[in-house]
Amino acid sequence: MASHSQAFFYRYLKKSQTEKFVGEVAYHFDEESQHYLCDVIVFSPYRGQGFGDQGLKLLIQAATVNQLTTLFDHLAPGNPAVSLFLKNGFTIENETTEGTLVKRVL
Template sequence: MLDIYKPNLDDLWFRENLMADEDTMSYNKAWGGTIAFPKDKWQNWHQTWIEGSPFHNYYRYLYDTDSKNFVGEIAYHYDKKRKIHICNVIILAKYRNKGFGAKGIQLLCTMAKQNGVLTLYDDIAADNQSYKLFLKNGFTIDYQNNEVVMVKKTL
């Protein structure tokens, strides 16, 4: 079973490892691949993403109760420039193709709706086939070009 977990400051080691994992972050190669998340950034990040307004920023880990491991993360944030909520689902590479991505999308949509979000979007690199997982979970293609596939779902 998959649960959402609200990480404490000390739990951000998992996010640091997730962002640094080359296999996991290979989907992000169009935007630079792995992402540094050093410990000196954790406090401010935690205040914004976890302690802040759940309408503007939402972040949780995905926790597999069977293996007793964190398997990924779900998040969304309000993009002020575009005036839309952009979501994010990342599953650690070794846990992919086990249904965690689909369940993570479903959990994220449920939480976003509970927090007053009307529509979620995700801008996915055009060469990343994960947009198909979003389509299987109720998202539609809002637009696409050679660089990005923008998916959206009205909640």
């Protein structure tokens, strides 16, 4: 189990050529679900350019270094990011009308 100092991770995503911020990634321990939940946010003008993929890989790497065993994310119904998570080794844990829960065993 990760220590308290490893219970969360947060980084900005930047476009390397311009140093412009394009989004952010994070994970945190959610007391209610007892899971580490991740967030991948890419600002709309920068979607489809690989920033989400880079950010998700960064989260997976940080979670592995911090000795987490699983990461989860809950995606809104119809969110096209499901394919990004599946491409990065997540599986669909649960799918309802309220959204899709994805899981990655590390």
